[in-house]
Amino acid sequence: MTAPIxxxxxxxxxxxxxxxxxxxxxxxxxxxxxxxQAEDQYYGGRNARFPSADAQLWFERxxxxxxxxxxxxxxxxxxxxxxxxxxxxxxxxxxxxARTPLYSLGIWMLGPALLEFGNEEQKQQHIPAIIxxxxxxxxxxxxxxxxxxxxxxxxxxxxxGDHFLVNGSKIWTTAADKSDWxxxxxRTDPNAKNQExxxxxxxxxxDPGVTTTPIELISGxxxxxxxxxxxxxxxxxxxxxxxxxxxxxxxxxxxxxxKLMSELGSESPREVLVPSAAARQYLDMVDGKxxxxxxxxxxxxxxxxxxxxGLTHFRTFEEKxxxxxxxxxxxxxxxxxxxxxxxxxxLLAILGSQGLGWEGEGFSQAELDTLRLWAMxxxxxxxxxxxxxxxxxxxxxxxxxxxx
Amino acid sequence: xxxxLNEEQRFLRDAAREFLNANxxxxxxxxxxxxxxxxxxxxxxxxxxxxxxxxxxxxxEEYGGLDFGFTGLGVVMEETGRTLTASPLLASAVVxxxxxxxxxxxxxxxxxxxxxxxxxxxxxxxxxxxHHHRPTHINTTATTEGANIVxxxxxxxxxxGHSADQLxxxxxxxxxxESERGLSLLLVPRxxxxxxxxxxxxxxxxxxxxxxFEQVSVSSDAxxxxxxxxxxVLEQVLDRGRVALAAEMLGLALEAFERTVAYLKEREQFGxxxxxxxxxxxxxxxxxxxxxLCRSVVLQALSTVDDAPEQLPLLASxxxxxxxxxxxxxxxxxxxxxxGIGVTDELEIGFFLKRARVAMQIxxxxxxxxxxxATLCGY
Ligand SMILES: Cc1cc2nc3c(=O)[nH]c(=O)nc-3n(C[C@H](O)[C@H](O)[C@H](O)COP(=O)(O)OP(=O)(O)OC[C@H]3O[C@@H](n4cnc5c(N)ncnc54)[C@H](O)[C@@H]3O)c2cc1C
Numbered sequence: 018m019t020a021p022i023x024x025x026x027x028x029x030x031x032x033x034x035x036x037x038x039x040x041x042x043x044x045x046x047x048x049x050x051x052x053x054q055a056e057d058q059y060y061g062g063r064n065a066r067f068p069s070a071d072a073q074l075w076f077e078r079x080x081x082x083x084x085x086x087x088x089x090x091x092x093x094x095x096x097x098x099x100x101x102x103x104x105x106x107x108x109x110x111x112x113x114x115a116r117t118p119l120y121s122l123g124i125w126m127l128g129p130a131l132l133e134f135g136n137e138e139q140k141q142q143h144i145p146a147i148i149x150x151x152x153x154x155x156x157x158x159x160x161x162x163x164x165x166x167x168x169x170x171x172x173x174x175x176x177x178g179d180h181f182l183v184n185g186s187k188i189w190t191t192a193a194d195k196s197d198w199x200x201x202x203x204r205t206d207p208n209a210k211n212q213e214x215x216x217x218x219x220x221x222x223x224d225p226g227v228t229t230t231p232i233e234l235i236s237g238x239x240x241x242x243x244x245x246x247x248x249x250x251x252x253x254x255x256x257x258x259x260x261x262x263x264x265x266x267x268x269x270x271x272x273x274x275x276k277l278m279s280e281l282g283s284e285s286p287r288e289v290l291v292p293s294a295a296a297r298q299y300l301d302m303v304d305g306k307x308x309x310x311x312x313x314x315x316x317x318x319x320x321x322x323x324x325x326x327g328l329t330h331f332r333t334f335e336e337k338x339x340x341x342x343x344x345x346x347x348x349x350x351x352x353x354x355x356x357x358x359x360x361x362x363x364l365l366a367i368l369g370s371q372g373l374g375w376e377g378e379g380f381s382q383a384e385l386d387t388l389r390l391w392a393m394x395x396x397x398x399x400x401x402x403x404x405x406x407x408x409x410x411x412x413x414x415x416x417x418x419x420x421x
Numbered sequence: 422x423x424x425x426l427n428e429e430q431r432f433l434r435d436a437a438r439e440f441l442n443a444n445x446x447x448x449x450x451x452x453x454x455x456x457x458x459x460x461x462x463x464x465x466x467x468x469x470x471x472x473x474x475x476x477x478x479x480x481x482e483e484y485g486g487l488d489f490g491f492t493g494l495g496v497v498m499e500e501t502g503r504t505l506t507a508s509p510l511l512a513s514a515v516v517x518x519x520x521x522x523x524x525x526x527x528x529x530x531x532x533x534x535x536x537x538x539x540x541x542x543x544x545x546x547x548x549x550x551x552h553h554h555r556p557t558h559i560n561t562t563a564t565t566e567g568a569n570i571v572x573x574x575x576x577x578x579x580x581x582g583h584s585a586d587q588l589x590x591x592x593x594x595x596x597x598x599e600s601e602r603g604l605s606l607l608l609v610p611r612x613x614x615x616x617x618x619x620x621x622x623x624x625x626x627x628x629x630x631x632x633x634f635e636q637v638s639v640s641s642d643a644x645x646x647x648x649x650x651x652x653x654v655l656e657q658v659l660d661r662g663r664v665a666l667a668a669e670m671l672g673l674a675l676e677a678f679e680r681t682v683a684y685l686k687e688r689e690q691f692g693x694x695x696x697x698x699x700x701x702x703x704x705x706x707x708x709x710x711x712x713x714l715c716r717s718v719v720l721q722a723l724s725t726v727d728d729a730p731e732q733l734p735l736l737a738s739x740x741x742x743x744x745x746x747x748x749x750x751x752x753x754x755x756x757x758x759x760x761g762i763g764v765t766d767e768l769e770i771g772f773f774l775k776r777a778r779v780a781m782q783i784x785x786x787x788x789x790x791x792x793x794x795a796t797l798c799g800y
Binding site for chain 1: 743
């Protein structure tokens with residue numbers, strides 16, 4: 018019995034795969050195939066500088082090839098390819114260990130939403146700039162009083178005829194201090210109930226009245242900020258979708274965010290330790306087995322879970338191609354980020370005191386990174402909708418359980 | 422595409438579901454139990470299943486099979502898991518048939534497999550000798566005496582052993598106790614002189630048996646594959662059985678889960694539906710997440726049998742371990758979330774709970790498969 022994929026399509030994909038591999042082998046500089054440190058990541062933006070000449074070369078080649086966003090339409094600078102082709106590029110990049118040339122919230126979150134909800138002018142203005150790495154975007158949703166209960170947000174945009182006047186603040190805005198533009202949810206109708214009075218607005222952070230204050234995290238980094246808006250004038254043309262209909266844009270975008278987060282673990286840019294390899298390096302082995310029975314049991318549980326998660330990612334991809342749907346995509350953010358936390362705890366346990374070094378001498382870079390990533394892993398089940406909220410969503414949307 | 426069913430497979434699933442709901446719902450198992458049915462399954466039902474081709478799904482056409490592959494088998498197994506249908510499907514049409522197919526001589530295959538495919542002949546694997554799955558711990562002996570081979574030993578937990586026509590007996594021809602080397606596979610009629618069969622009534626109201634072999638003499642034609650070299654094939658046969666059983670367990674878990682979610686939408690306490698309580702919602706959502714992961718694992722394991730047998734050991738152990746944990750979780754939660762009625766015999770949830778426990782032991786418990794998976798991963 019054969020699966021319902023036509024043979025000529027398969028042949029075309031096979032050929033594309035070998036061409037892609039060859040192109041990557043030829044065009045990805047050797048230095049761009051090494052594990053990365055955080056400072057090697059290129060996020061683009063008005064003030065960005067490439068981490069190295071090779072990073073620039075690599076980015077420009079990928080951009081000119083149309084492979085920064087292989088699935089986006091060609092008229093805005095995308096590659097115009099099918100999901101199958103895009104997946105092959107991703108897999109082949111992984112196979113040659115090519116670095117991601119451009120890290121971008123514009124690519125992962127805003128772009129897909131703009132392509133769906135933006136008007137022609139907005140697409141022309143923003144999509145090529147995202148692909149070309151000219152503008153760095155951040156996400157302004159959460160507020161001090163509105164986290165999980167996002168629809169209660171208060172940051173307001175008042176209609177002033179030709180522009181909106183924005184006042185309020187956003188919090189946990191990742192990289193707000195390094196970004197050029199912010200996509201925001203703002204309240205445009207104070208009288209409407211919760212999600213009904215919310216709009217989706219694009220704001221240039223160079224505009225007068227926008228300020229940011231970094232916040233330090235338990236990982237020692239200050240990845241995110243509080244962002245303040247004080248009488249900021251925003252042109253009406255920056256409204257995406259209809260007035261007071263921003264919630265539907267946000268919901269579509271959230272799907273992309275959660276998908277991204279569920280896959281993040283497998284795509285970490287740093288040279289992260291793999292638990293099973295670390296176990297062989299750091300633990301006593303007897304007859305080829307980890308001597309510590311508890312750690313061996315924990316490790317096999319983790320490996321099995323990751324194996325199952327990997328297969329489920331494949332399944333959701335195949336379902337997409339076959340135009341069938343299951344509940345799998347809705348559980349992946351929850352299982353993926355919980356597994357990331359489990360992994361970090363496992364690595365810490367495997368490394369023992371050698372995994373507890375905060376900085377300086379006596380520890381390898383990988384060991385220091387392990388601890389920092391452990392701290393960061395705690396954020397994974399909070400950002401993009403907490404695990405508890407994910408479970409609420411599964412209960413409501415998949416199981417259709419009654420809401421109290 | 423291995424992880425999505427194609428049209429034929431979906432069609433088979435729908436047909437299987439319809440047939441089983443009409444002819445072999447959980448009530449049928451209750452009736453077999455209450456009537457103390459001597460066979461433990463309905464022969465009439467088994468013949469109907471065979472007519473639908475289910476006994477021959479994995480066999481090649483030359484032996485009367487449908488050659489529909491393991492993914493096809495999986496959808497049927499899954500549906501029989503939903504209805505807890507008692508039949509020789511696993512023991513005979515999967516495990517027994519695989520053993521003959523992979524190790525049998527051309528003569529054995531052409532004379533026996535068409536009968537197995539037609540459901541006319543049933544097989545059972547007589548393997549276990551202790552209360553845990555230890556496939557190399559074989560003390561039953563196979564000794565050559567002239568032109569014959571003589572079997573001595575005791576087997577336990579032989580699934581469908583009291584009703585099968587022929588037993589596939591794992592015995593030791595040579596080698597040390599617990600060694601993979603020196604194992605042989607022999608075909609012995611259940612009613613051969615010296616074979617005594619004790620039916621054991623198990624928690625799941627299905628069939629198993631303790632079997633004693635005392636000076637059982639068979640001709641050397643009874644050997645399936647070369648003497649002393651059965652391990653490689655036995656391991657593959659067991660892996661196929663594990664994967665098929667995992668598919669059944671997925672169906673079992675899905676059915677118990679769906680019935681429970683339905684109850685959450687129906688039962689009221691404190692003036693509201695109990696499904697509105699977040700304490701229950703989150704536990705249900707976590708089960709949904711596990712079910713999604715397990716579905717992927719089962720589909721991949723099934724297609725591995727046909728497409729990448731070299732990866733089968735890893736996938737089979739992944740599937741069996743994961744599904745063992747899943748059915749334990751889901752059946753326990755199903756009982757708990759039904760409250761008092763959940764522990765009554767009247768509610769069918771109890772049948773799911775009990776079948777789950779038996780299935781968890783067949784062909785290796787959770788610890789067995791986690792240890793095997795870790796060993797295969799090199800730690
Ligand atoms: C690393 C990181 C990066 C982030 N980046 C951004 C960003 O770029 N832009 C942005 O806008 N936001 C960002 N966030 C914010 C993130 O979206 C929020 O932190 C998140 O939605 C939770 O909101 P909160 O922090 O207010 O927690 P709260 O909502 O106050 O939650 C506190 C606890 O209560 C639980 N809880 C809340 N409601 C319920 C409920 N209904 N049922 C059960 N339990 C519940 C939560 O699960 C949590 O355990 C980021 C967060 C992190 C950690």
